[in-house]
Structure formats: C-alpha cells, structure tokens
Amino acid sequence: xxKAILQIxxxxxxxxxxxxxxxxxxxxxxxxxxxFFFIYKNSLVSxxxxxxxxxxxxxxxxxxxxxxxxxxxxxxxxxxxxVSGSYLAYATGLIGSLLGGFGALTGSLARKMFLE
Numbered sequence: 356x357x358k359a360i361l362q363i364x365x366x367x368x369x370x371x372x373x374x375x376x377x378x379x380x381x382x383x384x385x386x387x388x389x390x391f392f393f394i395y396k397n398s399l400v401s402x403x404x405x406x407x408x409x410x411x412x413x414x415x416x417x418x419x420x421x422x423x424x425x426x427x428x429x430x431x432x433x434x435x436x437x438v439s440g441s442y443l444a445y446a447t448g449l450i451g452s453l454l455g456g457f458g459a460l461t462g463s464l465a466r467k468m469f470l471e
Contacts, residue, residue: 358393359404362459366388366408370455382409382451383458390462401463402456409455414448 369385372444395401421429426440433440 386458387462390459395400406456406468413451
C-alpha cells in the first residue's frame with residue numbers, strides 16, 4: 356500500500372514537470388519510467404496506480420483552468436452536450452487517466468520483459 360502511494364506521488368510529480376516542457380503524451384512516458392522501478396505481482400496494480408495518478412493530475416488541472424476563466428467554456432460546452440459543465444473536468448481526467456494507466460502498464464511490463 357505504501358509502495359502504491361509512493362508511486363502515485365512520484366508519477367504525479369514526474370508527469371506534472373514533463374507536461375510543463377513536453378506534449379501531453381509525455382505523461383505516459385513519465386508514468387512508464389516511474390512504474391519501471393516498482394515491482395508488483397500483478398501488472399493491473401501498476402495500471403491502477405498510473406490511472407489514479409493521471410486522473411488526479413488532469414482533473415485538478417482541468418478544474419483549475421475552468422475556475423480561472425469563470426467556467427465560461429465549460430458552461431457553453433455543457434449546454435451544447437446537454438450536461439453540467441462540471442462533468443467536463445471529469446471527462447478530461449478520464450482521458451488523461453487512460454493515458455497514464457497504459458503508460459504505467461507499459462513500464463511494468465517492460466520491467467518484466469527486460470529483468471525477468
């Protein structure tokens with residue numbers, strides 16, 4: 356459990372700094388590099404940890420950007436799709452979490468491939 360929390364924290368930090376200087380998909384590379392150094396019996400745990408870390412990062416960032424512009428864009432998109440605008444931050448987090456989860460899964464499977 357402590358190992359998973361440490362991996363979430365390191366993935367959050369690495370992904371945040373990677374996305375400051377590189378494209379959005381650099382989060383998958385950062386999650387893969389972090390997951391490469393953590394050993395789990397099941398690769399699904401590594402996927403779940405990367406999924407959760409990326410969801411937290413992208414949802415928080417989308418919510419921050421949304422509140423900075425007074426929720427104008429999300430309100431208009433919410434009207435367009437007939438949903439509440441606040442759901443769009445969760446949808447953004449879901450897209451990013453798939454990217455982070457598969458990146459972490461790639462790192463975990465690469466470790467198994469190279470070191471076992």
